Amino acid sequence: MRTIVAGQVPRSNGRRRPTLRSVDQAWEAELRLPTPLVELRDPLFGRCRVLLKRDDLIHPDVPGNKWRKLKYLVRDARDRGAGTLLTFGGAHSNHVRAVAALGERLGLRTVGVIRGEEQPTNPGLRRAEERGMTLHYLDRATYRRKTEPDVLAALRDRFGGAYVVPEGGTTPFAFPGLAELVHELDRPYDAVVCAVGTGGTLAGIAAALPAGRRALGISVLRGARSLDAEVTALHRSALRRSLDNWTIDHRFHCGGFARRDAALDEFLARFADRHGWTPDPVYVGKALFGLSVLAGAGAFDGETVVALVSGPGTG
Ligand SMILES: Cc1ncc(COP(=O)(O)O)c(C=O)c1O
Incomplete structure (x- = not known):
């Protein structure tokens, strides 16, 4: 669908062409923002109250952390005339x-x-x-x-x-995009949990958290200990300081990137049974699985945790 709104410029053939700004506005009007924050009632998470931040619903083509990371980056690309x-x-x-x-x-x-x-x-x-x-x-x-x-x-x-966008889209431009996610959280919470691939999403969330809140990343990669240093480096380059309100748990990779094991499969099957949809097994599934194991062991007793649905599942 091509929508033309304010700011059109006339063309010689009499048709009107949207300006960059009007294309932006038309596109942004299609995005589902702010995304819903919905309570997940499920005994799999023990005595932890879980709020799902449904960023998977932002847009079918640019869902979840893709939009959060790329929004300001594409603006910069265009500001520079790319x-x-x-x-x-x-x-x-x-x-x-x-x-x-x-x-x-x-x-x-x-x-x-x-x-x-x-x-x-x-x-x-x-x-x-x-x-x-x-x-x-x-x-x-x-x-x-x-x-x-x-x-x-x-x-x-x-x-x-060309304007070069790194693999995974993690750059300092992720910070303002992810800050918008944090600012959308309009209910009290203690922590945010998200999946970690390159660490950009976690870094951006941690950077925007109010005092007293913490971020927990679940690494989806086996033995990727360097991620901790990479998140710190992102904070140093974007904020000129490091932060101590975040950690990465490296125990829930379930065999490595895009791999799965019986425990993850069992968790996803139970989740699908109860909620009617399956989180993607590569990222969100592992984050929720990790959260359920930690919560089941009492790590979040009496707390409210926002679990980020950073990409689409199925069902
Ligand atoms: C759906 C989804 N969630 C989480 C991540 C991990 O994000 P990051 O690379 O910022 O750690 C990715 C990878 O980009 C992803 O596709």
């Missing part, structure tokens, strides 16, 4: 798809640099292409060096000057 967003990800990256959708809606060309050899396109990448994204495959060795000057220069030669 015509192209270039980003990176694996073949199943939600982030790559979200950048394609945003680019299409906001009138920016998009390039998705995909890890690995070209393979038959999966539905996610097909969707990105349908939204106008140019896909470019990099073998794994080169992909690992994607931020080095020679690799970036080769990409620049091929696709022209």
Whole structure:
């Protein structure tokens, strides 16, 4: 749907073309914000009161932490006159798809640099292409060096000057976006729990929490101890200081990134039975599973925890 609102500029053929600002406003009017904060009644969480922050409902194409992380980044790209967003990800990256959708809606060309050899396109990448994204495959060795000057220069030669968005979209621009999430929390709470991939979402939430509240990240990666240092580095670069109101629990990866084990499967099946939908097993499922184990052991007795649904589930 193309909606034209205020600020149109006339074209010589008599048709009117939306300005960037009007496209923005039309797009933002489609977003479901603020997202609902709904109580989850479930004995799986012991004596902890859980409020689900349903960021998965923001927009089907740019759900959850994608919008929170990219909102101010795309504004910066346009303020700097960028015509192209270039980003990176694996073949199943939600982030790559979200950048394609945003680019299409906001009138920016998009390039998705995909890890690995070209393979038959999966539905996610097909969707990105349908939204106008140019896909470019990099073998794994080169992909690992994607931020080095020679690799970036080769990409620049091929696709022209682009605004480069890092894999996962974690940049200091995530901070104002995630602060908006925290400011939407209009009921009393003690802690926020979220899934951790790169740490950007956790870092942004921790940075915006009022005094006395804490953030707990559940890492979805096996043994990714470097995440703690990465979150601290994000705080130092965005805030010029470190924070002590957050921790990462590394025990609930369930076998590693995108892997699952019997305990996670059992939790998700019970959750689906009770609530009629299944959180995604890669991120939100592990965060809720971790929270249920910790809450069941009494870690949040008598407390209210906001659990972030940072991406869509099924059902
Ligand atoms: C649905 C979902 N939740 C959580 C995360 C983890 O966020 P972050 O990389 O900011 O730690 C991701 C990855 O971007 C994601 O797709």
